[in-house]
Amino acid sequence: RGPSRDELLEGLNEPQRAAVMHDGAPLLVVAGAGSGKTRVLTRRIAWLISERRAHPGSILAITFTNKAAAEMKERVEELVGKRARIMWVSTFHSACVRILRKESDKLGYKSNFSIYDAADQKRLMTLVCNDLDLDPKRFQPGAMLHWVSNQKNELRDPDDAAKDARNNLEETYAAVYATYQRRLREANALDFDDLIMGTVHLLQTYPEVRETYRRRFRHVLVDEYQDTNHAQYALIHQLCADNPEETGDAERVEAAELMVVGDADQSIYAFRGANIRNILDFEQDFPNATSILLEQNYRSTQTILNAANAVIGHNKGRKEKRLWSDAGDGERIVGYVADDERDEARFVSEEIDRLTDKGELRPGDMAVFYRTNAQSRVFEEVFIRTGQPYKVVGGVRFYERREVRDALAYLRMLVNPADQVSLRRILNTPKRGIGDRAVACVQALADRDRTTFWEALRRADEAPGLATRSLTQIQAFVAMVEELQSMVDAGERADVVLESVLARSGYLTWLEESDDPQDETRLENLAELVAVAREFAEDPLAGPSADPTDVEAGIVAPGLGDFLERVALVADTDQLPDDDPDDQGVVTLMTLHTAKGLEFPAVFLTGLEDGVFPHSRALGDQTELEEERRLAYVGVTRARSRLYISRAVVRSAWGAPSHNPGSRFLDELPVDLVDWRRTEAAQTQWGRPDLASGSAARLGAPTAAGRRNFSAAAVRADAAARAKPARAIPSLEPGDRVLHDSFGMGTVVALEGVDEKTVASIDFGSEGVKRLLLRYAPVEKL
Ligand code: ATP
Ligand code: MG
Numbered sequence: 199r200g201p202s203r204d205e206l207l208e209g210l211n212e213p214q215r216a217a218v219m220h221d222g223a224p225l226l227v228v229a230g231a232g233s234g235k236t237r238v239l240t241r242r243i244a245w246l247i248s249e250r251r252a253h254p255g256s257i258l259a260i261t262f263t264n265k266a267a268a269e270m271k272e273r274v275e276e277l278v279g280k281r282a283r284i285m286w287v288s289t290f291h292s293a294c295v296r297i298l299r300k301e302s303d304k305l306g307y308k309s310n311f312s313i314y315d316a317a318d319q320k321r322l323m324t325l326v327c328n329d330l331d332l333d334p335k336r337f338q339p340g341a342m343l344h345w346v347s348n349q350k351n352e353l354r355d356p357d358d359a360a361k362d363a364r365n366n367l368e369e370t371y372a373a374v375y376a377t378y379q380r381r382l383r384e385a386n387a388l389d390f391d392d393l394i395m396g397t398v399h400l401l402q403t404y405p406e407v408r409e410t411y412r413r414r415f416r417h418v419l420v421d422e423y424q425d426t427n428h429a430q431y432a433l434i435h436q437l438c439a440d441n442p443e444e445t446g447d448a449e450r451v452e453a454a455e456l457m458v459v460g461d462a463d464q465s466i467y468a469f470r471g472a473n474i475r476n477i478l479d480f481e482q483d484f485p486n487a488t489s490i491l492l493e494q495n496y497r498s499t500q501t502i503l504n505a506a507n508a509v510i511g512h513n514k515g516r517k518e519k520r521l522w523s524d525a526g527d528g529e530r531i532v533g534y535v536a537d538d539e540r541d542e543a544r545f546v547s548e549e550i551d552r553l554t555d556k557g558e559l560r561p562g563d564m565a566v567f568y569r570t571n572a573q574s575r576v577f578e579e580v581f582i583r584t585g586q587p588y589k590v591v592g593g594v595r596f597y598e599r600r601e602v603r604d605a606l607a608y609l610r611m612l613v614n615p616a617d618q619v620s621l622r623r624i625l626n627t628p629k630r631g632i633g634d635r636a637v638a639c640v641q642a643l644a645d646r647d648r649t650t651f652w653e654a655l656r657r658a659d660e661a662p663g664l665a666t667r668s669l670t671q672i673q674a675f676v677a678m679v680e681e682l683q684s685m686v687d688a689g690e691r692a693d694v695v696l697e698s699v700l701a702r703s704g705y706l707t708w709l710e711e712s713d714d715p716q717d718e719t720r721l722e723n724l725a726e727l728v729a730v731a732r733e734f735a736e737d738p739l740a741g742p743s744a745d746p747t748d749v750e751a752g753i754v755a756p757g758l759g760d761f762l763e764r765v766a767l768v769a770d771t772d773q774l775p776d777d778d779p780d781d782q783g784v785v786t787l788m789t790l791h792t793a794k795g796l797e798f799p800a801v802f803l804t805g806l807e808d809g810v811f812p813h814s815r816a817l818g819d820q821t822e823l824e825e826e827r828r829l830a831y832v833g834v835t836r837a838r839s840r841l842y843i844s845r846a847v848v849r850s851a852w853g854a855p856s857h858n859p860g861s862r863f864l865d866e867l868p869v870d871l872v873d874w875r876r877t878e879a880a881q882t883q884w885g886r887p888d889l890a891s892g893s894a895a896r897l898g899a900p901t902a903a904g905r906r907n908f909s910a911a912a913v914r915a916d917a918a919a920r921a922k923p924a925r926a927i928p929s930l931e932p933g934d935r936v937l938h939d940s941f942g943m944g945t946v947v948a949l950e951g952v953d954e955k956t957v958a959s960i961d962f963g964s965e966g967v968k969r970l971l972l973r974y975a976p977v978e979k980l
Pocket of ligand 2: 235236237795
């Protein structure tokens with residue numbers, strides 16, 4: 199017995215219901231943030247299964263992250279029961295991997311191919327530079343990878359790139375692309391972009407394969423459609439559009455029913471090839487399309503929406519839409535102009551304390567957003583000091599830690615010995631006397647006989663010039679790997695293989711015997727990895743992309759290959775804390791990009807300075823500036839009831855303090871929405887006329903309310919202590935004792951520069967020696 203119609207439509211407004219019940223032609227749901235697009239998409243899946251009797255296996259739903267996929271699957275399961283488990287709800291990448299595992303032979307890959315992430319790609323690109331004798335200063339791996347990625351997102355192969363090269367530089371890039379692809383192929387590896395491009399290529403080249411998947415997927419649903427790139431668009435097109443010009447021997451299958459939902463104002467991944475035209479041109483691309491507009495927002499207060507509408511309204515050439523909410527005006531937005539980034543972090547921390555002390559919110563209800571990953575550091579420092587538990591999403595992730603990467607490299611090499619990048623990574627880790635010379639000898643053998651590096655290792659006795667001692671070590675290594683491989687071939691569980699790897703390779707002993715305290719943490723991380731593998735081995739179905747038919751067919755097993763795949767596809771936002779209602783949770787720190795699709799009762803939007811956000815790169819470029827503005831719109835609309843905006847007058851980037859004017863996005867906010875707790879003008883009153891010029895005007899004159907609040911709130915003890923009236927630059931000499939607001943007591947070691955430019959080096963003991971610009975530093979001579 200399934201849910202009733204009423205249950206399926208409950209909690210939906212009229213246009214939302216229409217979208218859920220829509221039948222037939224391609225459907226586009228365009229709507230601003232928080233208007234229930236994701237909810238509608240989820241509900242529609244349940245509707246298809248329950249009311250339209252669609253087989254769950256005929257549904258393909260695409261989300262932006264694995265976590266979003268898992269949530270969506272869970273929701274649908276709640277509604278229609280366990281049979282929903284068979285649906286494919288996943289990211290583009292996961293869906294493509296699953297198709298490619300079955301069909302990779304057609305592309306000349308073995309089905310045990312490795313998936314290279316950014317770090318693997320960089321290593322491989324460095325090898326490519328060597329191959330081609332390129333000057334690594336002129337041809338930086340990062341820049342070349344970016345270029346290659348763009349080509350792939352546009353579905354252009356190395357030949358296309360070579361044909362269109364207009365100058366020497368582009369010819370070199372095309373050659374790099376070709377060599378990089380050859381190297382990937384030799385390693386039986388695909389990078390992330392290849393997953394999509396390869397699948398499109400497969401469907402375009404093999405009509406019978408395309409028809410197989412068209413027959414299988416009768417319903418395709420895509421969330422966050424505004425951030426699809428050309429390759430992803432082409433993939434959808436293959437499955438869902440009638441392409442009369444494509445004739446083949448295979449019998450034509452009717453196109454799948456398509457639903458996409460998105461918001462052009464939230465397109466924020468152009469730098470990764472996302473194409474806003476995909477959503478804008480949907481009605482042209484799918485001529486009989488229907489579109490539905492949602493306008494009521496259920497996430498935020500009207501105040502927050504007014505702010506969001508006002509900011510995004512400054513973008514040109516967009517379809518005007520007015521979001522409204524009946525949640526009431528709610529609280530005003532709180533603004534704060536900090537002296538520096540430390541002061542900003544302190545403000546955020548105090549505000550979090552206040553909200554939790556009052557019992558109004560739990561730490562897990564709050565998120566701090568910033569433009570770039572590096573900005574998390576100062577928040578972390580302050581939170582550690584105040585004992586505020588937090589979690590950083592992005593940054594150095596678990597799976598990027600050295601020891602975790604080493605362990606995974608072992609596993610990947612066992613599954614796919616052609617995977618050079620992994621093999622070379624662990625060949626001498628831990629150290630086992632196989633040095634660069636030995637590697638060069640083996641590589642020479644591989645080149646001579648045109649075999650893989652692994653084959654050459656196995657035949658190392660034939661390698662010219664290899665020292666006997668190295669040969670013995672290599673043979674021992676090969677014997678160990680082969681023994682481990684036999685476990686994998688026997689279908690041993692992922693966790694069991696992992697534990698054997700760590701023991702047999704000597705990795706654990708190596709860490710255990712080390713006296714580097716960091717190695718203790720490394721051991722803990724490896725234990726965590728074993729636990730992840732165990733969890734997977736015990737329930738390979740738990741997770742976004744598992745499909746019971748695949749398990750029955752032996753395609754998903756608790757074995758190693760599938761575990762590696764799951765790990766390879768973990769995305770940035772997948773490490774968000776799970777929503778446990780009993781849990782107080784922790785404050786989340788994340789970049790604006792990773793915040794897409796999420797919501798929090800309280801949001802702190804920090805670093806609102808021209809040059810930080812909008813990013814300096816975007817300041818002179820209208821197109822990029824509009825993308826930054828969409829990012830601001832995404833940030834503002836994550837907040838449900840409370841929004842804080844802040845900026846720092848002085849920010850130290852790379853050690854050198856810089857004075858950034860307020861973000862132009864602040865000027866775009868209607869003044870009456872914001873309650874400035876502390877403004878630059880206020881600071882000026884406290885004796886900093888030097889800082890007022892130029893940027894004070896940006897904030898407008900402080901409003902009456904702002905001034906009132908200023909006297910109430912700005913005189914917080916620490917603010918008062920720092921912002922002394924008419925503060926002069928303290929005259930210091932080496933040897934003087936000083937007191938700094940955050941670093942504590944210190945001794946002046948050296949002074950450079952004069953007057954406003956005086957920089958003091960001060961030794962703060964355990965905090966280290968800091969170089970401080972005295973004009974801004976909150977130090978006092980004792
Ligand atoms: P975004 O553009 O940020 O991805 P969205 O359009 O996908 O947002 P949802 O996340 O689906 O919006 O919905 C926003 C919030 O509003 C969620 O908390 C959702 O549960 C709630 N919501 C959506 N529709 C309704 C409704 N008709 N009644 C009550 N709440 C709703
Ligand atoms: Mg959404």
